[in-house]
Amino acid sequence: MPLLDVRNLSVDFKTSNGQFRAVDRVDVQVDVGDVLAIVGESGSGKSVSMLAVMGLLPWTASITADSMRFDGLDLATAEPRQRRAIIGKDVAMIFQEPMSSLNPCFTVGFQLREALKAHLPLSRRERQRRAVELLEQVGLPEPERRLNAFPHQLSGGMCQRVMIAMAIACKPKLLIADEPTTALDVTIQAQILELLLELQKNTGMALVLITHDMGVVAETARRVSVQYAGQKVEEQEVQALFANPHHPYTSALLAALPERATTRRLPSIPGVVPGQFDRPAGCLFSPRCAFADDRCRQVNPAMAAAELGHARCHYPLIQGIPQREVS
Amino acid sequence: MLSFMLRRLGTFIPTFIGVSIVSFLFIRLLPGDPILLMAGERGMSDERYAQLMTQFGFDKPLLTQYWDYITGILRGDLGISFKTKRPVWDEFFALFPATLELSLCAIVFAVLLGIPSGIIAAVNRGKWPDQMLMSTALVGYSMPIFWWALLLIILFSGLLGWTPVSGRISLMYFFPTESGFMLIDSLRSGQSGAFASAVQHLILPTIVLGTIPLAVIARQTRSAMLEVLSEDYVRTARAKGLSPLRVNGLHALRNALIPVITVIGLSVGTLMAGAILTETIFSWPGIGKWMVEGIGSRDYTAVQGGLLMIAVIVMVVNLVVDVLYGLINPKIRR
Numbered sequence: 001m002p003l004l005d006v007r008n009l010s011v012d013f014k015t016s017n018g019q020f021r022a023v024d025r026v027d028v029q030v031d032v033g034d035v036l037a038i039v040g041e042s043g044s045g046k047s048v049s050m051l052a053v054m055g056l057l058p059w060t061a062s063i064t065a066d067s068m069r070f071d072g073l074d075l076a077t078a079e080p081r082q083r084r085a086i087i088g089k090d091v092a093m094i095f096q097e098p099m100s101s102l103n104p105c106f107t108v109g110f111q112l113r114e115a116l117k118a119h120l121p122l123s124r125r126e127r128q129r130r131a132v133e134l135l136e137q138v139g140l141p142e143p144e145r146r147l148n149a150f151p152h153q154l155s156g157g158m159c160q161r162v163m164i165a166m167a168i169a170c171k172p173k174l175l176i177a178d179e180p181t182t183a184l185d186v187t188i189q190a191q192i193l194e195l196l197l198e199l200q201k202n203t204g205m206a207l208v209l210i211t212h213d214m215g216v217v218a219e220t221a222r223r224v225s226v227q228y229a230g231q232k233v234e235e236q237e238v239q240a241l242f243a244n245p246h247h248p249y250t251s252a253l254l255a256a257l258p259e260r261a262t263t264r265r266l267p268s269i270p271g272v273v274p275g276q277f278d279r280p281a282g283c284l285f286s287p288r289c290a291f292a293d294d295r296c297r298q299v300n301p302a303m304a305a306a307e308l309g310h311a312r313c314h315y316p317l318i319q320g321i322p323q324r325e326v327s
Numbered sequence: 328m329l330s331f332m333l334r335r336l337g338t339f340i341p342t343f344i345g346v347s348i349v350s351f352l353f354i355r356l357l358p359g360d361p362i363l364l365m366a367g368e369r370g371m372s373d374e375r376y377a378q379l380m381t382q383f384g385f386d387k388p389l390l391t392q393y394w395d396y397i398t399g400i401l402r403g404d405l406g407i408s409f410k411t412k413r414p415v416w417d418e419f420f421a422l423f424p425a426t427l428e429l430s431l432c433a434i435v436f437a438v439l440l441g442i443p444s445g446i447i448a449a450v451n452r453g454k455w456p457d458q459m460l461m462s463t464a465l466v467g468y469s470m471p472i473f474w475w476a477l478l479l480i481i482l483f484s485g486l487l488g489w490t491p492v493s494g495r496i497s498l499m500y501f502f503p504t505e506s507g508f509m510l511i512d513s514l515r516s517g518q519s520g521a522f523a524s525a526v527q528h529l530i531l532p533t534i535v536l537g538t539i540p541l542a543v544i545a546r547q548t549r550s551a552m553l554e555v556l557s558e559d560y561v562r563t564a565r566a567k568g569l570s571p572l573r574v575n576g577l578h579a580l581r582n583a584l585i586p587v588i589t590v591i592g593l594s595v596g597t598l599m600a601g602a603i604l605t606e607t608i609f610s611w612p613g614i615g616k617w618m619v620e621g622i623g624s625r626d627y628t629a630v631q632g633g634l635l636m637i638a639v640i641v642m643v644v645n646l647v648v649d650v651l652y653g654l655i656n657p658k659i660r661r
Contacts, residue, residue: 056562059452088568095559103560104658105581115567150657166567 001072003174003206004030004053004091008066011048011057020276022048022061024230030174030206035197037209037221037238039253043273045230046210047096050176054093055083071173089119092167093176097183098159102151108135108162109147115169134165138195157188161195168199174206175199181216193220214257218242226250229273229284236309244319246304246311248289251320283314291315291322335649342642347400350634351393354627361409361625383409396631405635406628410621415632419614423636424507425495426606426613430598432529433537438591441541442580445548445587450575452553460545468542472601476535476608483531490531493610497524536605540594547590551583558582584655592648596641 011023023045030036038046052063053075068075071090075083095101103111112131116122122130128147135143138161151159160180167175177196181189197220200207209220217224217238225235226247234247245251252269254260261267271288274280283301286292301314308316315322362379363370371379380386384395399406405415444464448457484492491497495509502516510529513521555561556579564578603615610616614633621629652659 054566056565058557084568084570086568088566093566095563097559100559101563103564103578103582105656106578114569118568152658163563166563 002029003032003034003071004028004208005067005069006049006053006065007068008064009049009052009068010064011045011052012062012064014060014062015276017276022230023052026227026230026232028053028208028225028232030208032173033204033206035200035207035209035220035222037211037217037224038227039211039214039217039224040227041212041273043229044227046227047178049227050093050178050208050210054087054091054176055080056093085119088115089170090172091174091176092170092172093178094160094163094167094180096179098163098180099151099156099183101163102159104151106150107147108149108151108154112147112162112166112169115166119170130169131165134169135162137168137199138162138165139191140165156184157192160184160188160192164192164195164199168203168205171203172205174208176208176210178210179212180209181211181213196220214253215259226253229279231284231312232310233285233312234309241309244317246309246316246318247285247313248291248317248322249285250309250311251317252288252290283312285313291317331653332650335646339642339646343639344397346638346642347397347635348393350631350638351396353634354622354625354630355389357622357625359625361627364625365409400635405632408621408629409626410624410629415628418617418629419633419636421507422612422614422617425509425611426599426602426615428508428510429529429532429536429605429611429613430595430602432533433598433601434540434591434594436533436537437540437544437594441544442548442587444545446552446575446580448545448549449552449556450571457549461549464542464545467538468546470538472535472539472604473608475538476531476605479531479535480608489527491524491528495525495528495611496521497528500524532605532609532611535608536598536601539597539601540591543590543594543597544587548583548587551586552579555579555583581655585652585659588648588651588655592645595644599637599641 006026006028009023009026009028010021013020013022026045026049028036028038028049038050040046048057048061051057052061052065053068053070055075057063063076065076070086073082073086102108106114109128109131112134113127116127116130120127131147132143135146140146140158140161146154146158146162151162154162164180175196180196181192184192193216196207196209199205209216211217221238223235224238224241226233226241226249228249234241234245234250236246241250242254245254249269252267255267256269258266269288274284274287280286280297281300282298283289283292283296286296289296296314299314301312304311304313304316308318311317315324317323362376362383362385365379366376377386384392387395396406403416405419407413408415408418411418444460448460451457480492483490496513500513500516500518500521502512502518502521505512505515509525510522513525552575556575558579560582561574561579564574569578599615602611602613603619605611606613606615607619614637618630618633620626621633
């Protein structure tokens, strides 16, 4: 049984213009010790589905799912108290903006010890010692001194290290990292990713990495789930995905990687992600797809078989060639 | 921190001078001659009038009068009250504890009810607790103080007979004033029932005086909380699995407190203004009532001295608020 098992998850936001579907019938499975990357551009619902798992969505969101289980607990029906006992302990999350994710009014030490206090029966002195240990573990120099620092006295990279220390404080079984490097300098990005992977290897926790950076995916993940406009369009093992993408969107994303460019100008995907009011009737990617025909524009495609990466496409690609006769 | 406080003190001096000019001019701009008022209906001879004018220094040019006044202040001398012939300084501090006691009770009442109401409203935004609390706050804010006081007196003193109508303590009790605070003095006196009587006398004036600050604090807390609740660090606190009480009451509230203590500081000024009405209605022997009487009898020294002292108190409170900013949010400390 997977550690995290989410089936048919949809998230709708109440807006002043009516309902907006941010996540559309998405499945997520994460096994113990797995590393899953969720990729997609901004607004593809990749963060929202994970925030739904954590129960961190604002009050305007409504969540429906066939099943949302973590480590045997049904998150959809659990009491808030039961849920809080797991959140922050067995499943933890770090966010995109490390500087604003730490509370400016409290010291780093206070926020770190608080995470320990919430879930573990440790004495004050043990918490202090563990806090120092955690900062060492995430590679912050002079941990004792850093504990007394306020977040605004630290750099973005240091703040993200503190966030990671806080997230792994209670040795979680699953760590969700929501674009952990987006707000950081390029040199720091690599360090933070390395740290996350090292921690994953050493502790054996599962890692969900939300990103829009295909380069990051190639370096880190074992499995990749590609999201587009709130839908999961494809999921494959990382090597297989890079070698043989089955969904035209994945294929176009990979073609846009600078490393793969063969022409002087980088290839790009024409058009933009559909918004609340211009969602196409058929396949959501059809207006931008190089292979779309009338059927694509009118009929919403179902998911293809596992060997075709569950691609949500009428004509999944094999080695870049659409399989017109498959269905 | 020290240089921050010194800089704040630096802005104190021009404000102080401005306030002294305004308070000095204000009472002199009012029509009415204090010396004629002193004489009463029978009037007085021209010689006596001229003599009194010289005695009080009203024959000198305005600028000289102001100079005498301001140099007096620097020596700690606010002048002699025309009416009572006692130093204004002594008069003020004899009555000030009564006002301070009432104002403190009112602000504590307003803060203890206002901040939780604001938090509850913000956390339940758009739902019935929010709507109920905020419309109540609006009613409280819009209610004229004197009318609200009369309503409460009619209900609790008149119909129900639960609270006394006026004064600070029942006439049954007598003890010397030591601190000037009735709650403390009545406890110290050891007379049974004295403290309870002092509390009873405080209830209605406290509610009346605290209502407007309560409404302002509740609304300010709500809007500050709403802003803070959507911050990333509040999400982080929730992601740790902390209880809603800790997330809202500690992580969010501490960040929302800056605008809230600003309005608390500012409402000290409102309290002083409100005290004038409240003290008059409840016959509360404080500086509000004293000032109203001073204005009535054109007691120049008493009114200008009283205004200046109140202004200084408001300034000091807001200085304290400025220092509190840095304590609450270390990011503001420089």
